Amino acid sequence: MPIVNQVSPSVVDSEEGVLDGSTAPTTPDGSTAPSSLSFSPVLRPRNVDNVEGESAHLSIKSRNDSRSLSSALLDKTARMPPVRNICCVGAGYVGGPTAAVIAFQNPHIRVTVVDKDEKRIRRWNSHHPPIYEPGLNDIVRMARDGSRECVFLNETSKSDASSAVSDVSTASSECDSQCGGHREGLTTIAARQPNLFFTSEVAKCISEADVVLIAVNTPTKYRGAGAGSATDMTAFEAVTAVVAQHARAGAIIVEKSTVPCRTAQLVQETLAQHRPGVHFEVLSNPEFLAAGTAVKDLLNADRILIGSSPTPSGHRAAAALASVYVSWIPRSRIITTNVFSSELAKLVANSMLAQRISSINSIAAVCEATGADVDEVATAIGADPRIGSKFLKAGIGFGGSCFKKDVLSLVYLAETLNLPEVADYWRCVITMNESARNRFASRAVRCLNNTLVGKKITILGYAFKPDTNDTRESPALEIIRTLVEEGPQEIAIFDPCCIPPQTTEEIGRLLGSDVLNSNGGPVVVYADAYEACDASSAVLITTEFDEFRYSAPSTAPDAALSTLIRPKARLTDPRPFERLEPTESDLLALHTYLLQSSPSMTLSSHNSGMDPKDPLSRFSPMPDCSEDCPDCYLEKTTGTTSYGAGEAYISKGRLDWAKISYHMRMPRWVFDGRGVLDVRGMEKLGFRVESVGRQGRA
Ligand SMILES: NC(=O)c1ccc[n+]([C@@H]2O[C@H](COP(=O)([O-])OP(=O)(O)OC[C@H]3O[C@@H](n4cnc5c(N)ncnc54)[C@H](O)[C@@H]3O)[C@@H](O)[C@H]2O)c1
Numbered sequence: 001m002p003i004v005n006q007v008s009p010s011v012v013d014s015e016e017g018v019l020d021g022s023t024a025p026t027t028p029d030g031s032t033a034p035s036s037l038s039f040s041p042v043l044r045p046r047n048v049d050n051v052e053g054e055s056a057h058l059s060i061k062s063r064n065d066s067r068s069l070s071s072a073l074l075d076k077t078a079r080m081p082p083v084r085n086i087c088c089v090g091a092g093y094v095g096g097p098t099a100a101v102i103a104f105q106n107p108h109i110r111v112t113v114v115d116k117d118e119k120r121i122r123r124w125n126s127h128h129p130p131i132y133e134p135g136l137n138d139i140v141r142m143a144r145d146g147s148r149e150c151v152f153l154n155e156t157s158k159s160d161a162s163s164a165v166s167d168v169s170t171a172s173s174e175c176d177s178q179c180g181g182h183r184e185g186l187t188t189i190a191a192r193q194p195n196l197f198f199t200s201e202v203a204k205c206i207s208e209a210d211v212v213l214i215a216v217n218t219p220t221k222y223r224g225a226g227a228g229s230a231t232d233m234t235a236f237e238a239v240t241a242v243v244a245q246h247a248r249a250g251a252i253i254v255e256k257s258t259v260p261c262r263t264a265q266l267v268q269e270t271l272a273q274h275r276p277g278v279h280f281e282v283l284s285n286p287e288f289l290a291a292g293t294a295v296k297d298l299l300n301a302d303r304i305l306i307g308s309s310p311t312p313s314g315h316r317a318a319a320a321l322a323s324v325y326v327s328w329i330p331r332s333r334i335i336t337t338n339v340f341s342s343e344l345a346k347l348v349a350n351s352m353l354a355q356r357i358s359s360i361n362s363i364a365a366v367c368e369a370t371g372a373d374v375d376e377v378a379t380a381i382g383a384d385p386r387i388g389s390k391f392l393k394a395g396i397g398f399g400g401s402c403f404k405k406d407v408l409s410l411v412y413l414a415e416t417l418n419l420p421e422v423a424d425y426w427r428c429v430i431t432m433n434e435s436a437r438n439r440f441a442s443r444a445v446r447c448l449n450n451t452l453v454g455k456k457i458t459i460l461g462y463a464f465k466p467d468t469n470d471t472r473e474s475p476a477l478e479i480i481r482t483l484v485e486e487g488p489q490e491i492a493i494f495d496p497c498c499i500p501p502q503t504t505e506e507i508g509r510l511l512g513s514d515v516l517n518s519n520g521g522p523v524v525v526y527a528d529a530y531e532a533c534d535a536s537s538a539v540l541i542t543t544e545f546d547e548f549r550y551s552a553p554s555t556a557p558d559a560a561l562s563t564l565i566r567p568k569a570r571l572t573d574p575r576p577f578e579r580l581e582p583t584e585s586d587l588l589a590l591h592t593y594l595l596q597s598s599p600s601m602t603l604s605s606h607n608s609g610m611d612p613k614d615p616l617s618r619f620s621p622m623p624d625c626s627e628d629c630p631d632c633y634l635e636k637t638t639g640t641t642s643y644g645a646g647e648a649y650i651s652k653g654r655l656d657w658a659k660i661s662y663h664m665r666m667p668r669w670v671f672d673g674r675g676v677l678d679v680r681g682m683e684k685l686g687f688r689v690e691s692v693g694r695q696g697r698a
Pocket residue numbers: 089090091092093094095114115116117120202215216217218235236238239256257258259287288289290291401402
C-alpha cells in the first residue's frame with residue numbers, strides 16, 4: 001500500500017472546497033516511499049494501487065476544467081497583485097535565455113537567475129556567457145546592463161539601410177542639441193534600468209520572488225531503479241526543497257523543467273510538508289525552445305502552455321504567469337490546461353517529433369536497399385498537409401539533451417502504468433535512432449575495406465545540430481566511439497561552432513583520455529576545416545551546418561566570393577512603428593534591421609564613432625572582467641576569441657569542396673550523414689559519395 005499523505009486542510013484555498021487525501025509518491029521499484037521529502041517520478045496505475053480519493057489538491061475535477069486561456073481566466077489577473085519579482089532557478093540552456101527574454105520584454109519585472117554553479121553565474125555576468133544562441137547576447141546586454149536613452153526617426157529610411165543609420169545618428173545628435181527629443185518624426189526611447197541579475201544566492205532570491213521558475217536539469221537516471229529510462233529528479237527535488245523552505249507565502253512555483261507527469265503533485269506535497277498551512281500554487285509551464293533558435297523561439301513562441309490546478313486560485317496563478325507572457329505573446333497563443341496534461345504534453349511533443357525522425361530513418365534504410373531516394377519520398381509524403389513536411393529529414397538520427405531522455409521518460413511512465421505495449425512502442429523510437437547512426441558508421445567502415453588502420457578519417461560537425469555549440473547526446477560522439485575501435489591513424493574533427501580545446505577536453509572526458517592524440521590516441525580537434533580534411537581518406541558529415549553544403553562551382557568572376565558569403569534575406573525597415581511608444585520587440589526589429597543592412601552601414605558607423613554592433617546606441621557598457629578572469633586568460637593563451645561563446649557565430653561561408661578534393665587521399669570518400677550534398681556535383685569533383693537514404697556501393 002502506498003502511504004497516503006494528508007494535505008493539510010489549511011493549505012486548501014477556501015474557494016476550492018474540500019480536498020481529499022493525496023497519493024504519496026512511490027519509489028521507482030514500487031515499494032512505499034518513506035514519509036521523507038524525497039520524491040520520485042514513478043507512477044503506478046490507478047487500478048493497481050486502488051487508491052481512493054487520490055490526488056486531492058491537483059486532481060482534475062472535470063474535463064471542462066481544462067481549457068484555453070479564456071477571458072474569464074484572464075479576468076482573474078485583475079484580482080491579483082502584479083508580478084514584480086521572478087526568480088529562475090537554473091542558469092542553463094533554458095533558464096538563461098528564458099529569463100533573459102522575460103526580463104527584456106518586462107522592464108518593470110526584476111528577474112534573477114540563480115544557480116549553484118558559480119562558474120556559470122560568473123560567466124553570465126561577464127563577456128563570456130556560457131552558451132551561444134543567436135541574438136542572445138544583445139538581449140542579455142539590454143536587460144542585464146540596462147540601456148541608454150536613444151532617439152531615432154520613426155520613418156522608413158529614404159533609400160537604403162545606410163541612410164537608416166544616418167537617420168539614427170543624425171537624430172541622436174540633433175536631439176542632443178535641440179534637447180527634449182520632440183522634433184516631428186523623432187522618437188525618444190527612455191533609458192532602461194538593469195532588471196536581469198545572475199547570482200548564486202539561491203535561497204535569498206527564492207525568498208524574494210513572487211514567481212519561482214524551476215529550470216534545472218532532469219536527465220535520465222543512470223543508476224539504480226529505473227536506470228536508463230526514469231527521470232533523474234535529484235536536481236529538481238533539491239531545488240523544490242529549497243523553494244519549500246524559503247519561498248514567500250503565496251508564491252507561484254512553476255515547473256519549467258521537463259518533468260514526469262504528476263510531478264506537480266509531488267511538489268505540492270513537499271511544500272505542504274515543509275510549510276504546513278502555507279498556500280502555494282504549482283504550475284506547469286514547459287519550454288519548447290530548440291537549441292540554436294532559442295531566442296527566436298522565445299520571442300515568437302507558437303504556444304505558451306500553462307497547466308494549473310483546476311481551482312480558482314490555480315486559475316489565478318495561471319493568469320498571473322500569463323500576464324508575464326502577454327507583454328509580447330498574443331493571448332490567443334496561451335493555452336491553459338490542467339497541470340498533468342501540461343506536464344505530459346511536453347513529453348509527448350518531444351516523443352512525437354523524435355518518432356517522426358525515427359520513422360523517416362527507418363524508410364531511409366529501405367531506400368538504401370531498394371534504390372528509392374529518401375528525400376524524394378519525404379517530399380512526396382510531406383506534401384500531404386495531414387503529414388506535413390517538417391521533421392522528415394533523414395540522417396544519422398537525433399541528438400540533443402531532450403529527445404532521447406523525454407522519449408525514455410514516456411517509456412518509463414508507460415512501464416510503471418503497466419502498459420507494456422505502449423512502452424515498447426515508444427522504445428522503438430530510440431532503437432531506430434541508434435540503428436541509424438550505427439548503420440552509417442558501419443557503411444563507412446565497409447566502404448573503406450573494413451579497415452581504418454593507417455587511415456585518417458575526418459568528422460565534420462560535432463554539435464548535435466547546426467548553429468549551436470550544444471554537444472549533448474551528439475550522434476557524432478557515438479560515431480567517433482565506433483571509429484576509434486577500428487584503430488585509425490587519426491580521427492580529425494572540425495565543428496564551426498565548437499571551440500577546439502573544449503571539444504578535446506569533452507571527448508577525453510567522455511571516451512577516455514587515451515583516445516586523444518596528446519596521449520597517443522587518434523583524436524585531433526581542428527580549428528580549420530581544410531586542415532581537418534587534409535590527407536584524409538574519408539570525410540563523414542555528421543551535423544547539417546550550412547557551411548558543409550555543396551555549392552556548384554561557378555565560372556563567374558566573383559564565384560569564389562559567392563561561395564564565401566551566404567546571401568541573407570533582405571530585411572525590411574520596420575518603421576514607421578504604429579504605436580506611439582515602440583515595444584522592445586519593435587526596437588529589436590529595428591536593431592536587427594540596422595545590423596543586417598549593407599556593409600556601408602558598418603562603414604558609416606565607424607566613421608561616426610558608433611559601435612557597429614549597437615546601431616541605435618542603446619547599449620550600456622558591459623561590466624569589465626576581473627584581472628584574474630579565467631576566460632580572458634584562456635582567450636589569451638589559446639588565441640581563441642570570445643571564449644565562452646559570447647560573440648555571434650559568423651559563418652566563414654560554404655566549404656570549397658574542390659579544394660578539399662584536391663588534398664584528400666584517393667578514392668576521396670565522403671559519407672553524407674545529413675543529406676547536405678549534391679551527389680552528382682560532388683562526383684564531378686572526384687569524390688565517391690555515400691548518402692543516408694540512397695543506394696550506394698556498399
Ligand atoms: N536544452 C533545451 O533545449 C531544453 C528545451 C526545453 C526544455 N528543456 C528542459 O529544461 C530543463 C533544463 O534544461 P537545460 O538544458 O537548461 O539544463 P542545463 O543543465 O543547461 O542547466 C541546468 C542548470 O541547473 C543548475 N542546477 C542544478 N541543480 C541546482 C540546484 N540545486 N540549485 C541551483 N541550480 C541548480 C545547474 O547547475 C545548471 O546550470 C530540463 O528539464 C530540460 O529537459 C531543455
